[in-house]
Amino acid sequence: MEIMDMGVSVPGRYWHRLDDGRVQCDVCPRECKLHEGQRGLCFVRARENDQIVLTTYGRSSGFCLDPIEKKPLNHFLPGTPVLSFGTAGCNLTCKFCQNWDISKARADDRLQQQASPEDIAQAALQSGARSVAFTYNDPVIFLEYAVDVAAACRDVGVKTVAVTAGYIGAVARPEFFAGMDATNIDLKGFTEGFYHKLCTGSLDAVLDTLLYVRHETDTWLEITTLLIPGQNDSSQEVGALSEWVAERLGPDLPLHFTAFHPDWKMRDISATPPATLMRARDIACQAGLRYVYTGNIWDQAGQSTYCHDCGACMIGRDGYTITSWALDAHGHCAACGEPCAGLYEAVPGRWGARRAPLFIAAA
Structure with missing residues (x-):
């Protein structure tokens, strides 16, 4: 936490005063306790005029139309474009961050575009995006902006997606996820040691979020685990993670294993071999999970969706491109009629x- 000048800000929603004169932010499990002029670890939530404020409301590091599969979401409106954006900062300190230039940026370093919630909703509608994704950095830390954008999108029939590490406090979870139609939550590892050493966070807090979203909301949930050689890729850890997901969240929850590449503060570790992801996928399937995917490698079999009943390929994929479609109008397997968990339209997008940068002119 540090003291510095702050720009335009809006009041935060979750905080309280402490007896010692400090103010505690309650958005995430860090519970940063701030004196006047200090910012929390996320860098964008600060104490100003004796309250917690968000300093990045209405400002973005940029907007882009992406494939929904890039989030990754394979069971939510497949083939459709999603308007993606982020802000700056993060409430974890992952040494392997793949978006470090945004998540580790100081607010004013990266925030070049301004847009109101209504501007973003209209841009999504006009561009043909079926959804808006809060991504690139964690939307938990810009909760007020994300929630307001989600409400504006819902007003015009556009869905919303949160790409998050799930490191959010219990008091903030209900409002945040009530606005989200879908979420992909990073389950970064399956030991407290991994979270403590490489993220300065807590596994239990993320597991609590996963249980909350799965069992207490209507938000569609998928999980991603980035496998890092020698850190979280052992057969034992992958097996324990997969069994927990199958038992506590259910066999229909999609799980993505993605490849690490050297970045940020872990450039001395080699990229994840494709064989590691394929082995992890096999382990997860053996644990009872029905929809397990590989990512950041070329693996058509590991990126396609198969019917758990008859084994037919329901959605064929080559990277982010859909190559075949065998779901009926109700999202059931065209071969045997078994439902495929998720949200689908009659035909795929x-x-x-494609990735298409988008400029949004503020109204």
């Missing part, structure tokens, strides 16, 4: 693997 045709967006493919």
